[in-house]
Amino acid sequence: MTIARHLKHRTGTLWLAALVHRLSGLALAIFLPLHFLALGLAVGDAARLDGFLRWTDQPLVKLSEVLLVFLLTVHLLGGLRVLVIENFDWRDGQKQLATLAATVSALVALFFLVRVF
Amino acid sequence: MNVRLYVWQRATAALMVPLAAVHLAVIFYATRQGFSAAEILARTRGSVAWGTYYALFVAAVSIHAAIGVRNVLAEWSPLSERRAGRLAIAFGVLLAALGFRAVAAVVL
Numbered sequence: 001m002t003i004a005r006h007l008k009h010r011t012g013t014l015w016l017a018a019l020v021h022r023l024s025g026l027a028l029a030i031f032l033p034l035h036f037l038a039l040g041l042a043v044g045d046a047a048r049l050d051g052f053l054r055w056t057d058q059p060l061v062k063l064s065e066v067l068l069v070f071l072l073t074v075h076l077l078g079g080l081r082v083l084v085i086e087n088f089d090w091r092d093g094q095k096q097l098a099t100l101a102a103t104v105s106a107l108v109a110l111f112f113l114v115r116v117f
Numbered sequence: 118m119n120v121r122l123y124v125w126q127r128a129t130a131a132l133m134v135p136l137a138a139v140h141l142a143v144i145f146y147a148t149r150q151g152f153s154a155a156e157i158l159a160r161t162r163g164s165v166a167w168g169t170y171y172a173l174f175v176a177a178v179s180i181h182a183a184i185g186v187r188n189v190l191a192e193w194s195p196l197s198e199r200r201a202g203r204l205a206i207a208f209g210v211l212l213a214a215l216g217f218r219a220v221a222a223v224v225l
Contacts, residue, residue: 025182026186035219036212036216041222042222043221049154049157072141076134076137079134082130083127083130111145112144112145115148
C-alpha cells in the first residue's frame with residue numbers, strides 16, 4: 001500500500017516525459033562516439049567511408065537509424081519544452097505539450113522510415 | 118547539479134535547438150539523395166560554413182552530454198558525485214576529441 005502510494009507519481013505523463021528525456025539523452029550519448037568514429041573513417045580515405053555507407057543499407061541498420069531519428073527528435077522537443085518552462089511565463093497544458101512532442105517525434109520517425117525503405 | 122553546471126547545460130541546450138533542427142533536415146535530405154562518400158565530401162570539404170556549424174555542434178554536445186551523463190551517474194549509480202564528475206569530464210573530452218576529428222575528416 002505504502003509502496004504503491006510512493007510509486008503513484010511514476011505513472012504521470014510528465015514523469016514519463018522526464019524519463020523519456022533522460023533515456024533518450026543517455027542513448028544519444030552512447031551513440032555519439034560511434035557516430036563520430038564512423039565519420040572519422042573519411043580521414044585520408046573516402047573509400048572506407050563508402051564501405052561503411054554501403055553497410056548502412058542493411059534493413060536492421062536502417063531501422064536503428066529510424067530509432068535514432070525518434071530519439072533525437074523527442075530529446076530536442078522535450079528539451080525545448082523544458083527550456084520554455086524555465087525561461088518564459090508558465091503555460092497550462094504541459095501534459096498535452098509533452099504528448100504532442102512524443103507524437104510529432106513518432107511521426108518524424110515514421111516519415112523517415114518511409115523515406116529509407 | 119550546481120548552478121554553474123545548470124547554466125552550461127541549459128545554454129548548450131538552447132544553442133543546440135537550431136543546430137539539431139538543421140541536422141535533422143540534413144539527415145532527411147542526405148537520405149533522400151543516397152549520397153556516396155565522394156558526394157558528401159565534395160559538399161563539405163573546404164566549407165567554412167559547415168566546418169563552423171559542426172565544430173560548434175561538437176563543442177556544445179560534448180559539454181551538454183558530459184553534464185547529462187554526470188547527472189545520470191550521480192543519481193542512478195552508486196558512484197559519488199566526485200567520481201561521477203571525473204568520469205563525465207573524461208567522457209566529454211573523449212566526445213570532443215572524436216567529434217573534432219570527425220569534423221576535420223569531412224571538412225579539411
